[in-house]
Amino acid sequence: MNQKKYLNKIIQGDALSVLKTLPDGIVDCGVTSPPYNKGENKKGWLVANVKYSGAVDKLPEELYQKSQVEVLNELFRVTKPGGSFFYNHKLRWERGKMLHPMDWLRKTNWTIRQEIIWDRKIAANIRGWRFWQIEERIYWLYKPKEGKLIGKELKPKHALLTSIWRFSPEQNIPHPAPFPLALPTRAIYSVMDENKGVIIDPYCGSGTTLVAAKILKHDFIGIEISKEYVKFAENRLKNYINEIEEANKELSQHIVIKTFKERKEKGEFVGKYRMKNNDRQKMLVLFDP
Numbered sequence: 001m002n003q004k005k006y007l008n009k010i011i012q013g014d015a016l017s018v019l020k021t022l023p024d025g026i027v028d029c030g031v032t033s034p035p036y037n038k039g040e041n042k043k044g045w046l047v048a049n050v051k052y053s054g055a056v057d058k059l060p061e062e063l064y065q066k067s068q069v070e071v072l073n074e075l076f077r078v079t080k081p082g083g084s085f086f087y088n089h090k091l092r093w094e095r096g097k098m099l100h101p102m103d104w105l106r107k108t109n110w111t112i113r114q115e116i117i118w119d120r121k122i123a124a125n126i127r128g129w130r131f132w133q134i135e136e137r138i139y140w141l142y143k144p145k146e147g148k149l150i151g152k153e154l155k156p157k158h159a160l161l162t163s164i165w166r167f168s169p170e171q172n173i174p175h176p177a178p179f180p181l182a183l184p185t186r187a188i189y190s191v192m193d194e195n196k197g198v199i200i201d202p203y204c205g206s207g208t209t210l211v212a213a214k215i216l217k218h219d220f221i222g223i224e225i226s227k228e229y230v231k232f233a234e235n236r237l238k239n240y241i242n243e244i245e246e247a248n249k250e251l252s253q254h255i256v257i258k259t260f261k262e263r264k265e266k267g268e269f270v271g272k273y274r275m276k277n278n279d280r281q282k283m284l285v286l287f288d289p
């Protein structure tokens, strides 16, 4: 099969329809942030609207969730066993009822490997009906290989980055909802720091995932419905060199300063807190109200 014809391109069109035209098992990893079905016109005065140039982000919620399951299952089909997909979404509320990404993620074929909190480091507003929502979520989805649900162990230099990722929102890209380059760079590099492969983003917007893939020397497949954003992303990819420095800032954080052996030799923390009885007594006294 000639896979090359699909690679290093942005295919303009609807994510689900385009995904259906791709062959099985050609992708190694993906990152995306789909439209969140935020209802566009329903926003209260505290929250800014997000409007895309080529799509309406306003479906009946049931239909939205059903279409996300379909897209995610197509992504599962085009991904190789052992592959990963990072799905950025957030908690939403509709008429007081919480809508959680897990509501539809559990209906897909993927194994949910981890829920990562994206702390967007934004300032809180002083008014609101809930504690100010400054986080989004990133779901690490995994396609099991040879019946093994857990997959390979993550290298320490990546695992050390923890399940809370702290990145400020992207400010300099003229798209209504881009994520920062550090986000797909971290996701892809953490699971593919040696082998090169194919990275997909089915809602690629301004092309952030594709730029990260290109900098990390992978092939990529982008899908995007808006002709305007496709044009912008293609141009951004041509000038990807300008973004290498930004990506390198993220890569420089994947580092183990002291190995397990070195910590052990120095009697430092190696992963398990073993509290001596004396210490436990002292803690109880400290916490005694």
Ligand SMILES: C[S@@+](CC[C@H](N)C(=O)[O-])C[C@H]1O[C@@H](n2cnc3c(N)ncnc32)[C@H](O)[C@@H]1O
Residues within 6 Å of the ligand: 013, 014, 015, 016, 032, 033, 034, 035, 052, 053, 054, 055, 175, 177, 178, 179, 180, 202, 203, 204, 205, 206, 207, 208, 209, 223, 224, 225, 226, 229
């Ligand atoms: C949250 S944005 C993604 C932004 C992207 N991560 C970036 O960094 O620029 C979602 C994108 O999905 C696109 N979109 C909306 N509906 C779509 C559909 N049915 N198929 C493909 N793309 C769609 C929008 O035009 C928008 O660019």
